[in-house]
Amino acid sequence: MTPSPAVETPRVEGPRVEASRAAAAPRARPMPFIPEVETCIHCGLCLNQCPTYRVTHLEAESPRGRIYLVKAASQGELDVTASVAGHLYLCLMCRACETACPSGVQYGRIAEAAREVLGPPGPPLQRWMVRTTLRHLMPSPRRLRLAAGLIRLAQRSGLVALARRVFPGRLRDRLAMMPEVSPRFYAPEAEVLPAIGARRTRVAFLSGCAMSLFFTDINEATVRVLRRNGCEVAIPRGQICCGALNVHNGEADSARAMARRNIDAFPDDVDAVVVNAAGCGAAMKEYGHLLKDDPAYRERAGRFAAKVRDAGEFLAGLGLRTAPQPVSLTVTYQDPCHLAHGQRVRAEPRALLAAIGVRLVEMAGSDRCCGSAGIYNVLQPEMSETLLREKMDAICATGAGTVVAPNPGCMMQLRYGAQRFGIPVRVMHLMDLLDQAGA
Amino acid sequence: MDRFELIRRLQAIVGQAYVLYRPDDLTVYEQDALMVARHTPDLVVLPEGTAQVSDVVKVARQARLPITARGAGTGLSGGAIPEAGGVVVALTRMTRLLELDVASRIALVEPGMVNADLTAMLAPHGLFYAPDPGSQVASTIGGNVANNSGGPHCLAYGVTGNNVLGLEVVLADGTVTWMGGRAHDAPGYDLTGVMVGSEGTFGIVTTVAVRLMPRREAVRTLLAVYETVDAACEATSAVIAAGMVPEAMEILDGIVMRAVNKTLHVGFPEDAEAALLIEVEGLAESVPVLIERVEAICRAHGARRIQTAATAEERLNLWKGRKHAYGAMGRVGRRTMMLDVCAPRSRLAEVMRKVLEAGQRWNIGVANFFHAGDGNMHPTPFFDFDDTSPEYARVIGLTEDIMRACIEAGGTITGEHGIGLEKREYLGWMFNERDIAAMKTVKQVFDPDGVLNPDKVFPTGRPVHGDPRAKAAAAAGQA
Numbered sequence: 028m029t030p031s032p033a034v035e036t037p038r039v040e041g042p043r044v045e046a047s048r049a050a051a052a053p054r055a056r057p058m059p060f061i062p063e064v065e066t067c068i069h070c071g072l073c074l075n076q077c078p079t080y081r082v083t084h085l086e087a088e089s090p091r092g093r094i095y096l097v098k099a100a101s102q103g104e105l106d107v108t109a110s111v112a113g114h115l116y117l118c119l120m121c122r123a124c125e126t127a128c129p130s131g132v133q134y135g136r137i138a139e140a141a142r143e144v145l146g147p148p149g150p151p152l153q154r155w156m157v158r159t160t161l162r163h164l165m166p167s168p169r170r171l172r173l174a175a176g177l178i179r180l181a182q183r184s185g186l187v188a189l190a191r192r193v194f195p196g197r198l199r200d201r202l203a204m205m206p207e208v209s210p211r212f213y214a215p216e217a218e219v220l221p222a223i224g225a226r227r228t229r230v231a232f233l234s235g236c237a238m239s240l241f242f243t244d245i246n247e248a249t250v251r252v253l254r255r256n257g258c259e260v261a262i263p264r265g266q267i268c269c270g271a272l273n274v275h276n277g278e279a280d281s282a283r284a285m286a287r288r289n290i291d292a293f294p295d296d297v298d299a300v301v302v303n304a305a306g307c308g309a310a311m312k313e314y315g316h317l318l319k320d321d322p323a324y325r326e327r328a329g330r331f332a333a334k335v336r337d338a339g340e341f342l343a344g345l346g347l348r349t350a351p352q353p354v355s356l357t358v359t360y361q362d363p364c365h366l367a368h369g370q371r372v373r374a375e376p377r378a379l380l381a382a383i384g385v386r387l388v389e390m391a392g393s394d395r396c397c398g399s400a401g402i403y404n405v406l407q408p409e410m411s412e413t414l415l416r417e418k419m420d421a422i423c424a425t426g427a428g429t430v431v432a433p434n435p436g437c438m439m440q441l442r443y444g445a446q447r448f449g450i451p452v453r454v455m456h457l458m459d460l461l462d463q464a465g466a
Numbered sequence: 467m468d469r470f471e472l473i474r475r476l477q478a479i480v481g482q483a484y485v486l487y488r489p490d491d492l493t494v495y496e497q498d499a500l501m502v503a504r505h506t507p508d509l510v511v512l513p514e515g516t517a518q519v520s521d522v523v524k525v526a527r528q529a530r531l532p533i534t535a536r537g538a539g540t541g542l543s544g545g546a547i548p549e550a551g552g553v554v555v556a557l558t559r560m561t562r563l564l565e566l567d568v569a570s571r572i573a574l575v576e577p578g579m580v581n582a583d584l585t586a587m588l589a590p591h592g593l594f595y596a597p598d599p600g601s602q603v604a605s606t607i608g609g610n611v612a613n614n615s616g617g618p619h620c621l622a623y624g625v626t627g628n629n630v631l632g633l634e635v636v637l638a639d640g641t642v643t644w645m646g647g648r649a650h651d652a653p654g655y656d657l658t659g660v661m662v663g664s665e666g667t668f669g670i671v672t673t674v675a676v677r678l679m680p681r682r683e684a685v686r687t688l689l690a691v692y693e694t695v696d697a698a699c700e701a702t703s704a705v706i707a708a709g710m711v712p713e714a715m716e717i718l719d720g721i722v723m724r725a726v727n728k729t730l731h732v733g734f735p736e737d738a739e740a741a742l743l744i745e746v747e748g749l750a751e752s753v754p755v756l757i758e759r760v761e762a763i764c765r766a767h768g769a770r771r772i773q774t775a776a777t778a779e780e781r782l783n784l785w786k787g788r789k790h791a792y793g794a795m796g797r798v799g800r801r802t803m804m805l806d807v808c809a810p811r812s813r814l815a816e817v818m819r820k821v822l823e824a825g826q827r828w829n830i831g832v833a834n835f836f837h838a839g840d841g842n843m844h845p846t847p848f849f850d851f852d853d854t855s856p857e858y859a860r861v862i863g864l865t866e867d868i869m870r871a872c873i874e875a876g877g878t879i880t881g882e883h884g885i886g887l888e889k890r891e892y893l894g895w896m897f898n899e900r901d902i903a904a905m906k907t908v909k910q911v912f913d914p915d916g917v918l919n920p921d922k923v924f925p926t927g928r929p930v931h932g933d934p935r936a937k938a939a940a941a942a943g944q945a
Contacts, residue, residue, distance in 0.1 A: 068796040069499050071540040074604045075580050084512065084558035084578070085486075086539065092494040099493050111490045127603070129793025131729050 227257030309369030353384030537609030543886025577608025614663030715839030732787030799848025
């Protein structure tokens with residue numbers, strides 16, 4: 028049984044597989060050793076839980092495959108090409124693999140470290156745009172407001188509506204995804220808002236970048252609910268975006284600077300830092316890891332991270348004070364990836380839904396990514412839309428008129444999905460519902 | 467045929483996106499779940515449908531390339547490692563349920579269907595597919611067929627071979643043929659039986675006709691907690707000797723339970739050295755009687771405590787914990803080497819003692835979680851060095867001692883993971899030359915040119931994976 032000789036090594040590069048993958052330029056920086064890869068024993072139990080593997084069925088688009096690529100690159104066995112970067116950036120960073128992994132492999136940390144070496148995704152122009160946005164726009168609330176103001180103007184003046192008529196298909200779809208900018212940005216009346224009734228605790232609140240610009244109402248609702256439940260709420264003026272997008276898109280240095288600014292801005296004398304965006308909460312719970320090599324901030328970052336709580340997680344733990352008025356609604360619940368997988372918070376939001384008396388109908392795969400994933404839906408529109416279609420089918424099958432998704436990215440994506448596929452479903456944040464119930 | 471021409475012709479069959487040729491796309495296919503060996507394929511092809519598989523095989527044959535079929539790559543014996551290079555045919559895109567006949571309790575599925583997905587699809591019909599390997603959330607039916615996979619519930623329902631009625635197979639020359647069918651006893655030769663467990667060396671399975679089981683009326687699951695693995699083994703033998711066949715009897719040792727507890731909150735005891743997970747199914751009237759008898763035997767053999775799953779959720783949790791045992795080994799040691807051996811059920815405790823003694827002798831920790839009911843053991847050495855380290859010789863010494871202990875007691879060197887390349891050099895420990903020659907004759911019939919998953923199953927005389935003694939000897943020979 029002698030095997031036939033294998034064909035000789037290639038002289039001719041075969042045809043391009045997918046334009047999006049071949050797009051980025053080769054990377055100069057070598058891949059360092061990332062200790063977390065050692066925990067992976069290659070069992071493959073993550074494969075079928077990975078959204079991109081489920082769509083492509085390709086090993087390189089699975090968590091195990093991506094870890095293997097990072098490992099091979101760090102051992103010098105594999106050049107860090109654009110194609111390698113393509114695999115790492117087709118990942119949604121949903122971290123469903125971490126939930127599936129029996130060995131406790133911290134995939135998110137591996138992927139973030141690898142992306143830090145790769146830099147932002149895509150072809151040169153896109154990389155420059157992403158980098159510029161992440162470095163110069165995200166850390167500056169003033170510039171963010173300016174940009175959002177311009178978008179609002181374009182939306183109001185009919186410019187966007189016009190563009191949606193004249194632009195070609197793909198660009199038009201991207202425009203449709205852009206949510207309405209709030210008529211006013213979030214601006215709390217004071218830096219510290221007192222508890223309503225007897226004070227039970229003192230917390231700080233992250234007002235967030237997207238939440239402040241697109242979901243002013245929800246921020247206000249969150250603070251009302253916190254105060255009604257006996258929380259004195261500090262909303263530090265000096266706070267900025269949490270830096271999650273930066274960490275996820277290969278801009279870890281700017282993310283570190285943003286984390287340091289937030290750690291300085293938030294008061295120490297609070298029992299919790301409450302966050303109503305799942306992605307931000309997950310990122311801030313990792314501040315200790317992010318600043319682990321910064322001797323000046325390491326310990327403070329660890330202490331800060333230990334105080335971070337998702338709003339639902341925090342309120343369920345605290346216990347609702349007032350008996351809310353029952354809300355007669357049938358809802359389904361979308362587990363935001365960075366809440367269910369990133370923070371392991373699943374039961375608490377459901378407990379709060381039960382407390383306000385809504386009827387919860389679970390959808391199939393509620394903890395599977397909807398395809399939003401930060402700026403993923405803009406950068407990887409095809410995969411994003413495939414996952415969104417599946418998600419909307421699952422939501423539709425529940426018959427619920429409302430889907431609750433406590434994260435801005437998911438909310439924008441699901442609203443776009445409802446519009447795109449013509450599904451009459453209302454997308455709400457958990458805090459919105461609690462506020463309506465008078466909780 | 468040059469490489470460019472080969473890629474072009476394969477692309478014409480399966481489409482551009484599904485012929486992989488870049489180094490990064492190929493490197494991820496150089497290994498399955500056996501971490502101590504690897505080899506990069508020349509190309510990976512992902513066909514969709516029987517006709518495409520057949521065409522891919524024909525083109526690969528024209529290019530004179532070996533062909534290795536692959537499912538999800540969860541195999542633990544290296545069966546999907548393309549040791550001779552060539553084309554890897556990954557069947558992961560073939561995931562369809564082609565036909566479901568609820569009345570006849572038969573389903574036709576494509577080989578890439580994930581085992582757990584099949585059972586999930588059957589649940590609304592009150593049916594399930596019985597073989598449930600630990601990897602079932604990821605492993606494919608095709609891979610299960612290739613390895614004749616088992617699982618906890620095979621104690622009552624039999625292994626994959628007992629649950630497959632027929633197979634559509636692409637033979638080594640690209641011919642498509644059916645073996646067996648939908649009937650429980652097809653006329654003529656039982657070629658399905660020959661094909662199941664042939665580890666991709668006889669052909670590529672493209673459709674599987676599986677037998678489905680109805681969900682039982684009642685199910686009870688209990689966890690009997692013991693001070694020693696020995697006691698849990700004795701209890702298992704006693705239950706079997708009493709003439710009872712629970713649906714599953716699984717032993718987990720303290721190392722494994724504590725590792726699983728770190729990830730999942732499934733209620734395994736933190737302070738015990740062993741537990742016996744038992745499941746009994748049947749009629750609503752008979753199950754309580756059976757479980758009472760099982761409990762009595764467990765207590766008589768020193769069970770410190772018996773926990774019964776009160777709810778369906780508790781039951782699923784216990785099973786989830788069991789199914790995550792192998793994966794959780796990543797928390798125990800940097801490297802693990804999960805073995806798959808069998809001992810007669812009456813001598814389980816004796817063989818287990820020898821396994822633990824061997825671990826002490828070679829100074830390597832051994833964790834245990836296994837299908838005690840049918841004597842299929844999975845001693846899992848864990849250690850912190852690589853297979854390239856000189857210390858790895860101790861791991862090989864240990865695994866050989868464990869296999870020897872099993873054979874001496876009347877057991878075997880593999881239960882359900884297959885021979886692959888991991889165990890091939892030990893086939894001679896079980897079979898004499900005439901036995902092996904007879905097996906080779908069958909291989910010759912199916913694959914006269916030796917192109918299907920070459921060099922698997924049979925001894926090659928080459929070292930088993932990273933044997934440093936052999937590597938050192940080879941280096942000395944070259945110098």
